[in-house]
Amino acid sequence: MNEDCCYSFETKLLHNNSKFDLTTGAVSVPIQHASTFHQSSFDTYGKYDYGRSLNPTREALEEQLAHLEGGTRGFAFASGMAAISTAFLLLSKGDHVVMTEDVYGGTYRMVTEVLSRFGIEYTFVDMTDLDAVTKAVQANTKVFYVETPSNPTLKVTDIKAISLIAKKHGAYTFVDNTFLTPALQRPLQLGADVVLHSATKFLSGHSDVVAGVAVVRDEELANRLAFLQNSFGAVLGVQDCWLVMRGLKTLSVRLQQSVKTATKLAHFFRQHDSVKNVYYPGLKEHPQYELQKKQALNAGAVLSFELESEELTKKFVENVRIPVFAVSLGAVESILSYPAKMSHGAMPKAEREKRGISNSLLRLSVGLEHADDLMNDFTTALTYAYSPIK
Numbered sequence: 001m002n003e004d005c006c007y008s009f010e011t012k013l014l015h016n017n018s019k020f021d022l023t024t025g026a027v028s029v030p031i032q033h034a035s036t037f038h039q040s041s042f043d044t045y046g047k048y049d050y051g052r053s054l055n056p057t058r059e060a061l062e063e064q065l066a067h068l069e070g071g072t073r074g075f076a077f078a079s080g081m082a083a084i085s086t087a088f089l090l091l092s093k094g095d096h097v098v099m100t101e102d103v104y105g106g107t108y109r110m111v112t113e114v115l116s117r118f119g120i121e122y123t124f125v126d127m128t129d130l131d132a133v134t135k136a137v138q139a140n141t142k143v144f145y146v147e148t149p150s151n152p153t154l155k156v157t158d159i160k161a162i163s164l165i166a167k168k169h170g171a172y173t174f175v176d177n178t179f180l181t182p183a184l185q186r187p188l189q190l191g192a193d194v195v196l197h198s199a200t201k202f203l204s205g206h207s208d209v210v211a212g213v214a215v216v217r218d219e220e221l222a223n224r225l226a227f228l229q230n231s232f233g234a235v236l237g238v239q240d241c242w243l244v245m246r247g248l249k250t251l252s253v254r255l256q257q258s259v260k261t262a263t264k265l266a267h268f269f270r271q272h273d274s275v276k277n278v279y280y281p282g283l284k285e286h287p288q289y290e291l292q293k294k295q296a297l298n299a300g301a302v303l304s305f306e307l308e309s310e311e312l313t314k315k316f317v318e319n320v321r322i323p324v325f326a327v328s329l330g331a332v333e334s335i336l337s338y339p340a341k342m343s344h345g346a347m348p349k350a351e352r353e354k355r356g357i358s359n360s361l362l363r364l365s366v367g368l369e370h371a372d373d374l375m376n377d378f379t380t381a382l383t384y385a386y387s388p389i390k
């Protein structure tokens with residue numbers, strides 16, 4: 001089973017139990033389309049009985065994910081929101097969640113508009129402020145929900161510290177690890193109980209699949225989540241499982257390259273006169289620079305920056321050539337997003353602005369283009385934006 005126990009992360013991405021198919025030798029996981037499985041005994045059934053409950057292709061992906069995050073069980077869902085929502089089903093009526101205030105817009109919507117109807121309470125806090133976190137705890141607090149670095153202002157939360165607070169109160173820590181992936185950050189090793197992902201982003205990495213992931217370490221929690229995955233039924237289809245596995249193979253090299261370019265671009269934007277603010281935890285002046293260095297391998301491939309006004313931001317976006325201007329992140333091509341109208345469109349304006357998500361803020365997910373080409377592109381677009389000639 002664990003031939004790969006001692007390999008480094010990069011090697012594990014390729015050399016795992018699904019390296020080749022045991023029956024045929026095929027060096028690619030077979031896409032098993034069957035929705036049901038023949039049972040050869042009258043009353044004792046095999047491990048696979050029905051596709052929603054378990055499917056060999058999904059199982060291969062789930063096993064890989066568990067392994068990469070350092071957990072015991074992984075679960076693949078139809079989207080990041082399906083994974084997050086299913087994990088929230090661990091809660092019951094009357095339970096309370098302490099949430100990071102700059103949480104992903106879809107998670108914000110799920111908690112405030114859906115879970116609230118089922119009697120689940122919440123408090124949003126700035127999770128970089130541990131006193132505020134402690135003050136938000138109630139007798140019925142069952143989950144601490146962390147997203148780090150956060151979206152889109154790249155604030156860094158101390159996973160270990162939050163996990164300790166959670167343990168003291170008998171609550172779980174959920175960490176959305178979408179921005180860094182296990183290649184750069186392993187929340188379970190820092191004390192978290194559930195790691196969540198939008199696998200739509202870096203894990204698959206090619207803007208060609210919508211998928212979600214949950215990984216846990218504790219066996220009992222794994223059984224509860226397996227039960228919920230099967231009950232709620234938002235499982236990932238087999239074609240998409242295969243696409244995520246295909247993407248995973250290059251996760252490390254993709255991130256290495258993108259992080260290198262992101263670092264260059266963060267410095268480029270910082271020294272540019274027309275850029276008001278740069279948010280990137282790899283910059284020394286970032287308030288949680290040291291914490292980021294301690295709990296993750298590096299600062300990742302996503303950064304945000306703010307221009308002087310909405311008008312200039314609009315002109316800048318209209319003149320940028322290389323990145324696609326789109327929702328999403330974590331792909332081989334650079335993606336420029338406008339959080340106020342895209343990822344955080346679901347958040348009321350006042351709430352957005354409280355979180356620093358102004359109408360002049362742009363988020364950049366750095367892909368695999370050459371850094372010089374991106375810098376030239378941004379230099380030109382900034383020049384156009386700030387030029388008085390329309």
Ligand SMILES: *Cc1c(COP(=O)(O)O)cnc(C)c1O
Pocket residue numbers: 079080081082104106147151176178179197198199200201210211212328
């Ligand atoms: C995209 C995203 C999600 C939601 O995932 P989907 O796959 O779009 O459902 C959740 N968290 C973060 C941080 C994300 O970027």
